[in-house]
Amino acid sequence: QVQLVESGGGLVQAGGSLRLSCAASGSIFSTNTMGWYRQAPGKQRELVASITSGTSTDYADSVKGRFTISRDNAKNTVYLQMNSLKPEDTAVYYCRFAHGYSKLQKWHEDVYWGQGTQVTVSS
Numbered sequence: 001q002v003q004l005v006e007s008g009g010g011l012v013q014a015g016g017s018l019r020l021s022c023a024a025s026g027s028i029f030s031t032n033t034m035g036w037y038r039q040a041p042g043k044q045r046e047l048v049a050s051i052t053s054g055t056s057t058d059y060a061d062s063v064k065g066r067f068t069i070s071r072d073n074a075k076n077t078v079y080l081q082m083n084s085l086k087p088e089d090t091a092v093y094y095c096r097f098a099h100g101y102s103k104l105q106k107w108h109e110d111v112y113w114g115q116g117t118q119v120t121v122s123s
Contacts, residue, residue: 002026002112004095009117012085016121020080022095022114029099034071034078038091038119048093049080062088085121092116 008020020036035050035058049069050058057069068081078095095114100107 002028002097002110004097004112004114006093006095006114006117008080009093009119011120011122013122014085014087016085017081017083018085018119020082020093020095020117020119022078024076024078024097024112028076030073031099033096033098033100035096035098036069036078036080036093037096038089038093040088040091043091045094050096051078082119085119087121087123089119090121091119093119 003025004022006020006022008018010018012018022034031053033050033052036048037045038048039045046060048060048063049067051069051071053073059067066082066084069078071078094116097112098109100109
């Protein structure tokens, strides 16, 4: 079992910055992927950014150049630095932890989610 504790959400004006943190605890595997998803009212949950234990990253086109994902493996923590925030960034942001493995000749991925943290960007 993995527990994810998020922090850093809040209210910010357009053009401002926020830094989200997500600390994982429990049955942590050294090889994993952590990331951030967001869901705005009336929209589907979408990938914001992800990072592997080898520090390979992936970003949504809408946040490239503005957001930066990073991790501290010693602390099992992932960060999302959000700069130049826009009103359309307003959403609930969810931390995600995933560990993939082979079992009985099938690929499995254990996925855990944080509780979500509200990010509101005012115009």
